[in-house]
Amino acid sequence: MLLFLRWYAAKRPGMLDxxxxxxxxxxxxLYDLHxxxxxxxxxxxxxxxxxxxxxxxRGAQIEAYLAGGGTLVFNGHLVRPFLPGLxxxxxxxxxxxxxxxxxxxxEHPVFAGVTAEDLTFRRGVAGFYGRGCNPPPxxxxxxxxxxxxxxxxxxxxxxxxxxxxLMHAGNDLWMYEEDSSSAARLAPQLFDWLTAxxx
Amino acid sequence: xxxxIALDSGAFYQHRGLHEPPFADYFDRIVYLPAxxxxxxxxxxxxxxxVPCRTPPELLRPYRAAFEDYLQAGGxxxxxxxxGAEQWLPGIRWTDTEVNFWWWLDRDPDNxxxxxxxxxxxxxxxxxxxxxxxxHGFFTPPEGACSVVDLEGCGSLLYxxxxxxxxxxxxxxxxxxxxxxxxxxxxxTRFLTGFLPWLRQEVTGPRS
Numbered sequence: 001m002l003l004f005l006r007w008y009a010a011k012r013p014g015m016l017d018x019x020x021x022x023x024x025x026x027x028x029x030l031y032d033l034h035x036x037x038x039x040x041x042x043x044x045x046x047x048x049x050x051x052x053x054x055x056x057x058r059g060a061q062i063e064a065y066l067a068g069g070g071t072l073v074f075n076g077h078l079v080r081p082f083l084p085g086l087x088x089x090x091x092x093x094x095x096x097x098x099x100x101x102x103x104x105x106x107e108h109p110v111f112a113g114v115t116a117e118d119l120t121f122r123r124g125v126a127g128f129y130g131r132g133c134n135p136p137p138x139x140x141x142x143x144x145x146x147x148x149x150x151x152x153x154x155x156x157x158x159x160x161x162x163x164x165x166l167m168h169a170g171n172d173l174w175m176y177e178e179d180s181s182s183a184a185r186l187a188p189q190l191f192d193w194l195t196a197x198x199x
Numbered sequence: 200x201x202x203x204i205a206l207d208s209g210a211f212y213q214h215r216g217l218h219e220p221p222f223a224d225y226f227d228r229i230v231y232l233p234a235x236x237x238x239x240x241x242x243x244x245x246x247x248x249x250v251p252c253r254t255p256p257e258l259l260r261p262y263r264a265a266f267e268d269y270l271q272a273g274g275x276x277x278x279x280x281x282x283g284a285e286q287w288l289p290g291i292r293w294t295d296t297e298v299n300f301w302w303w304l305d306r307d308p309d310n311x312x313x314x315x316x317x318x319x320x321x322x323x324x325x326x327x328x329x330x331x332x333x334x335h336g337f338f339t340p341p342e343g344a345c346s347v348v349d350l351e352g353c354g355s356l357l358y359x360x361x362x363x364x365x366x367x368x369x370x371x372x373x374x375x376x377x378x379x380x381x382x383x384x385x386x387x388t389r390f391l392t393g394f395l396p397w398l399r400q401e402v403t404g405p406r407s
Contacts, residue, residue, distance in 0.1 A: 007255070008255035008256075008257050008258075009255065048211075049210055049253065050209070050210070051208055051209030051210065051233075052209050052210070052211055052214065053207075053209040053231060054209055054233075055209075076211050077211040077212075077215075077380075077381070077382075078211070079211045079214040079215070079218075080209075080214070089211070091382045123301060124304065125300075125301065125304070127383060131381070131382045131383065132382065
């Protein structure tokens with residue numbers, strides 16, 4: 001079972017309503033996190049709009065979950081780090097499209113077949129996907145970079161014991177699920193990845 | 200001196216606008232919304248309460264009576280876009296519309312956003328173009344309220360209501376904190392650069 005932490009009207013992945021995902025993802029309001037036994041879930045997903053003050057207050061619970069082998073998917077600009085080693089969002093410097101251009105840094109199942117061009121531009125406009133990075137701790141695997149410095153906009157960090165943190169410093173990865181570009185692959189590939197192999 | 204407070208629901212985009220330069224200094228206090236207390240809504244202490252855009256209405260509805268009491272006691276309340284103001288404030292008439300984020304790519308871009316009453320004090324701090332970006336819907340202000348930003352042929356995107364209650368209700372469908380806080384859309388940063396000094400002056404009088 002996966003856990004999707006809801007944040008009121010924030011857009012949830014529509015694919016959760018249909019096969020094969022219906023019934024395999026539990027949806028709970030973020031503010032109910034403190035009452036949950038996270039060990040029941042293979043992965044936890046949190047949307048970009050959530051209350052970071054609350055998540056920060058739940059840091060010990062999340063750290064224990066990752067140490068126990070769980071996977072967390074975080075979306076958004078981190079302003080209140082909730083784990084040791086995390087630090088606040090850094091915007092991409094520079095101007096215009098080049099500051100917002102996304103580059104693939106390493107292959108990863110979530111991004112397979114998703115072109116950097118389709119992450120850079122949405123209906124011809126740059127910047128929806130991400131505009132900077134939540135700086136990665138040492139040892140993170142850098143997946144996509146943004147801007148001239150290739151700030152690591154997406155990265156994955158492995159915990160001893162099998163835990164994983166997938167960090168995306170931008171709009172929700174599932175925002176593109178109804179787009180006609182290759183970015184529509186993000187949401188299904190994310191859920192496939194979360195339920196594949198061991199995790 | 201009465202305080203200008205802002206409610207913070209913990210989203211990153213509110214954090215940037217409320218807690219970081221250049222706007223943090225305009226606020227006397229930031230109140231974490233789940234911790235909002237009756238003492239925060241005492242007009243003798245709190246001159247104005249700003250509810251930044253995208254605060255979930257579900258978190259504001261429990262305070263509906265408290266906000267109404269605050270306005271009845273003479274307080275000033277600013278409700279920004281995407282907070283569902285009609286769900287937690289009295290007398291709000293709201294019409295939802297489709298959002299066109301891409302209007303500015305048209306050959307002759309004009310999305311119908313217009314300066315309302317040019318005599319309103321906000322315009323001494325703001326250029327009309329600083330209020331122009333996409334909109335999520337419009338209000339029909341109560342009779343006697345001043346529409347500061349209009350949506351041509353539809354209604355108001357920002358109005359200042361000093362007639363419906365003994366207090367003052369400033370309502371807008373614009374969402375500048377969200378976009379400024381997301382490092383997206385410079386017009387929204389310009390809007391806050393004018394709006395917050397104006398609001399500050401309205402609450403505490405001119406800074407000496």
